Amino acid sequence: MRTRPTRDDTRDKLFEAAARVFEDQGIGGASIEAIAAAAGFTRGAFYSNFASKDELIIAMLEDHVEQSIRRNLDLLAEHTDLDDFIAALKAMERSRRDPLGRAPLLHMEMILYVARAEKRRPELAKRLRARRKLVADILQGAQLGGPNRIQDPSWAAAVVLALEDGFRLHRLIDPDTTPADNFWRAIGDLRRAMGLVSG
Missing domain, CATH: 1.10.10 (Arc Repressor Mutant, subunit A)
Incomplete structure (x- = not known):
């Protein structure tokens, strides 16, 4: 049938x-x-x-953010310790139903394509704010231990996303000098500088 x-x-x-x-x-x-x-x-x-190719692109970006948020929240429900959460995040496979998760260069190109149209930028801003809120909620909700909690999770989330986007772009431009683990190395250094991990 x-x-x-x-x-x-x-x-x-x-x-x-x-x-x-x-x-x-x-x-x-x-x-x-x-x-x-x-x-x-x-x-x-x-x-x-x-209604248009632009509307399709916005929908693809929105779907990518929604899937990313859903995957991260599922992981956070299973791993309240930040170290465990980060380890699970590193091990997580990209969803087969998320074409932008598998194609970071295309993802970046689509963002720039939409950003060129000023009237479409609020659509991108909405997705960026959703990503920031997700990271801030993760940082605030994870048990970091001891008195050294992040004082401003929203600012820390903005820094984390800037690092992620920057290293993604650098790796696309020059993969020979930008190893795949650079983002996670930077996160580890940042956490040590803030006194959130030992060593």
């Missing part, structure tokens, strides 16, 4: 197809027709879900 795909299934297929087409043709050069065809849909099916 054949069943029609759900709206979520259609969106997921369009996200995956768009990621492939964007990587092959570039975001600016990719057409709605090419994205729909790569997903196995008609142009009409695309427009029944998204």
